Amino acid sequence: MSHGGKPERPATAQGHPGKPRLGHHYDTYEQQFDSNKLGMWLFLVTEILLFGGLFCAYSVYRAKHPEVFIYAHYFLDVNLGAINTVVLLFSSLTAAWAVRAAQLGQRRLLVALLTITIVCGFGFLGIKGVEYSEKWKHGLLWGKNFDYEALRHGEHTGADDHGEAGETEDHGTGSTADHAASAPDVALADETDPSATGYVAADTASNAGEMSNIPASAMGPPGLAAAQMVTEGHGSLEDVPRNVHLFFGIYFIMTGLHALHVIAGMIAILVILVLATKGRFGSAYFTPVDLTGLYWHVVDMVWIFLFPLLYLIH
Amino acid sequence: MLEKVRRITTKIKHAGEEHQGMVHVLPVWLLVAVFVSLMLFTWATVAATSVDLGRLNIWIALAIATVKAFLVALYFMHLRYDRPLHGVIFLFAIFFVMLFVALVLMDTSAYRPELIEGYAPALGSQ
Numbered sequence: 001m002s003h004g005g006k007p008e009r010p011a012t013a014q015g016h017p018g019k020p021r022l023g024h025h026y027d028t029y030e031q032q033f034d035s036n037k038l039g040m041w042l043f044l045v046t047e048i049l050l051f052g053g054l055f056c057a058y059s060v061y062r063a064k065h066p067e068v069f070i071y072a073h074y075f076l077d078v079n080l081g082a083i084n085t086v087v088l089l090f091s092s093l094t095a096a097w098a099v100r101a102a103q104l105g106q107r108r109l110l111v112a113l114l115t116i117t118i119v120c121g122f123g124f125l126g127i128k129g130v131e132y133s134e135k136w137k138h139g140l141l142w143g144k145n146f147d148y149e150a151l152r153h154g155e156h157t158g159a160d161d162h163g164e165a166g167e168t169e170d171h172g173t174g175s176t177a178d179h180a181a182s183a184p185d186v187a188l189a190d191e192t193d194p195s196a197t198g199y200v201a202a203d204t205a206s207n208a209g210e211m212s213n214i215p216a217s218a219m220g221p222p223g224l225a226a227a228q229m230v231t232e233g234h235g236s237l238e239d240v241p242r243n244v245h246l247f248f249g250i251y252f253i254m255t256g257l258h259a260l261h262v263i264a265g266m267i268a269i270l271v272i273l274v275l276a277t278k279g280r281f282g283s284a285y286f287t288p289v290d291l292t293g294l295y296w297h298v299v300d301m302v303w304i305f306l307f308p309l310l311y312l313i314h
Numbered sequence: 315m316l317e318k319v320r321r322i323t324t325k326i327k328h329a330g331e332e333h334q335g336m337v338h339v340l341p342v343w344l345l346v347a348v349f350v351s352l353m354l355f356t357w358a359t360v361a362a363t364s365v366d367l368g369r370l371n372i373w374i375a376l377a378i379a380t381v382k383a384f385l386v387a388l389y390f391m392h393l394r395y396d397r398p399l400h401g402v403i404f405l406f407a408i409f410f411v412m413l414f415v416a417l418v419l420m421d422t423s424a425y426r427p428e429l430i431e432g433y434a435p436a437l438g439s440q
Contacts, residue, residue: 034397041400045407052411059415060422078360085356093349096340096390103339283337290392297391301383308375312363 021285033287040291044298047261051302054254058309061250071240072247073313075140077131081311084127085303091120092300095269095293102286107279110289114273117296121266128259135248142252146245251310258306261299268292327394338395348389355382 016022019029026032062069098113139147272292275281281289329344359378363371388394393401 037396037400038403041403045403048407049411049414052407052414055411056415056418060418063419064422078363082356082360086353089349089352089356092352092386092390093345096392097342097345099392100340100342100345103337286337294391297386301386304382304386305376305379308359308379309372312359312375314363314366314371 029284036287036291037294040294044294047295047298047302051254051257054250054257055305055309058250058254061246065241065243065246067241068244068247069313072244072251073311075135075138076251076311078311080127080131081307084124085307087120087123087127088300088303091117091124092297094120095296099286099290099293102276102281102289103283105282107276107281110276110281111273114269114276114289118266118269118273121262121269124262125259128255140248141245142249143245146248148240148244254306254310258299258302261302265292265296265299268295329395338392340389340392340395344389348385352382352385355385 016024022029023032026035094113094116098110098117101107101110101113135141139145139149141147269292272288275288326344329341355378359375362374362378365371367374387404393404
């Protein structure tokens with residue numbers, strides 16, 4: 001007795017009558033929850049190992065070429081990285097709290113917390129976007145897109161050696177002839193820790209004649225102004241280590257993959273948010289909130305490690 | 315003093331148990347306390363970079379990052395109050411990543427540049 005061609009489903013496939021959302025292959029809600037959570041943890045292990053592979057690449061390259069890392073870290077803004085860390089940690093708090101709210105059936109609080117988590121995700125991506133666009137502007141890209149020419153014209157002290165004779169750093173960089181355009185544009189990430197690294201926070205009026213001809217107003221938001229690397233002896237191109245573009249390859253692939261994970265997490269949380277507004281979650285069923293929160297925490301943990309390894313290089 | 319510490323750790327260990335039987339709920343004060351600790355450690359790790367300890371710097375940064383990650387895992391991810399199996403799975407993941415990195419680093423430290431010329435100025439005549 002088929003109804004319009006559709007075969008009749010056996011009763012057991014519809015789960016337990018009278019017990020919504022309990023799959024037929026489970027006996028109790030508790031067993032279902034345990035099983036789902038275990039499955040999620042196994043998936044998170046694969047995520048940890050995914051990033052573990054990239055951390056391995058980082059470790060090998062840093063062990064073999066520490067000079068590249070020490071040089072390249074000038075281009076990363078510690079303040080932006082720290083703000084990103086705080087933003088993600090706060091979003092982890094709201095995600096964990098959202099799980100609690102779901103468990104207690106506090107629907108409005110749950111919706112609010114999930115919304116805040118997504119907003120924090122946007123904040124993180126926004127700051128990342130600012131960082132990426134700064135790097136793009138200065139040609140600090142991966143592989144052969146790295147613009148060594150920009151370094152060449154940005155870091156001349158004008159004082160001692162210029163290093164045009166020994167152009168040993170000219171590697172297949174694909175540097176174009178538009179250094180005329182990139183020369184005024186070499187505001188580098190500011191390392192606002194004067195006592196440690198020995199140079200002063202950017203004072204564009206004083207170094208205008210030295211480093212670049214960017215007017216002070218065009219330097220961009222605070223924290224991204226030009227760094228005076230000259231006082232540390234990194235003023236000439238001879239001090240640029242070979243293969244700096246490899247650091248940026250590692251930087252972009254690690255933070256890029258992480259940002260992709262943040263986006264995926266935000267989409268998942270958005271779905272949960274929509275379901276939460278419909279009142280789907282309560283003390284009996286909060287599994288999706290819990291599992292999405294777990295994913296978000298793993299994304300946060302990856303950033304907890306990325307931040308010191310990429311931004312806090314000494 | 316020791317009694318106070320014992321009371322606090324017991325409070326954390328049994329946090330949330332007074333709620334519904336099936337599920338363990340994290341109390342808000344614990345969530346906020348963990349968040350504040352994470353903030354402190356973040357501040358500490360940034361401050362530590364201004365102290366030059368040479369080769370020790372990266373290990374200090376990694377140690378602080380590990381503590382932060384464990385705070386997130388134990389409390390935010392609920393591992394402290396979950397089935398032990400979940401914690402075991404997580405630790406295995408960490409262990410295998412460390413094994414992976416360690417073995418690869420061992421391998422790369424065995425490079426023989428006198429056979430095939432490489433370029434690593436920071437490593438002297440390696």
